[in-house]
Amino acid sequence: MIWQFDLYILVLLVVTAIVSLRVRDLLSAAMVSGVYSLLMCLLWAEMGAVDVAFTEAAVGAGLSTVFMIATILRTTRRTTD
Amino acid sequence: MTDLMEFVVSRFNYWIYVVLMMIGLYAMISKRNYVKKLIGMTIFQTSIILFYVSIGVKSNATIPIVDHHDVVHSEILVDHYANPLPHVLMLTAIVVGVATLGVGLAVIEKIYRQHGTIEEPELLADVDQT
Structure with a gap:
């Protein structure tokens, strides 16, 4: 565990979490939450949990982003908050 | 004062986990859009994992x-390997989290077909009317 790398990724995680909740376009919110999942996967790989990391990359960053985009395309893209 | 600073700085990763958890909780409580609420739930889950x-x-x-x-030529020291028990437990939690997200998104789609909106105040107004 390299603490500089750790701190950098954790700060980026907080930034992407806030951005994905602040942005007004739901498609952009889904994409930024995919970036959040990928950063989380990077952090877990760095912590030595490789099995958790590749599950998160496949399931968290890949599948759940696809689910979210599918739902947004079938419902509506605009939101007020 | 320096003791306090040292206490805070040496555990910086735990503080950031708490911040991430609170961001997720805030989103689940106060966001009006249901997709935003589900994104908040994902953030909450991943911070605990x-x-x-x-x-x-x-x-x-x-x-x-x-x-x-290594097994053949030397002894294995447990200090040289990260503890795999929390990894295995959290592997299940990730899969359960994605299943929860899928069910939630399916419910959102059903709500949109029936009421034509995925915003909570508009949905409540529509339910009151009918």
């Missing part, structure tokens, strides 16, 4: 895979 994974970290340890060569 991150906390558990970080418990298994040891300094100067490698990933918990034992090399075939």
Whole structure:
């Protein structure tokens, strides 16, 4: 565990979490939450949990982003908050 | 004062987990859009999983895979490998989290077909009318 790398990724995680909740376009919110999942996967790989990391990359960053985009395309893209 | 600073700085990753958890909780409570609420739920879940994974970290340890060569030629020290127990437990939690997200998104789609909106105040107004 390299603490500089750790701190950098954790700060980026907080930034992407806030951005994905602040942005007004739901498609952009889904994409930024995919970036959040990928950063989380990077952090877990760095912590030595490789099995958790590749599950998160496949399931968290890949599948759940696809689910979210599918739902947004079938419902509506605009939101007020 | 320096003791307090040292206490805060040496545990910076735990503070950031708490911040991430509170961001997720805030989104679940106060966002009006249901997709935003689900994104908040995902952030909440991953922050808890991150906390558990970080418990298994040891300094100067490698990933918990034992090399075939090491088994034959030298003894295996447990200090040289990260603790795999929290990893295995959290692997299940990730899959359960994605299943929850899928069910939630399916419910959102059903709500949109029936009421034509995925915003909570508009949905409540529509339910009151009918």
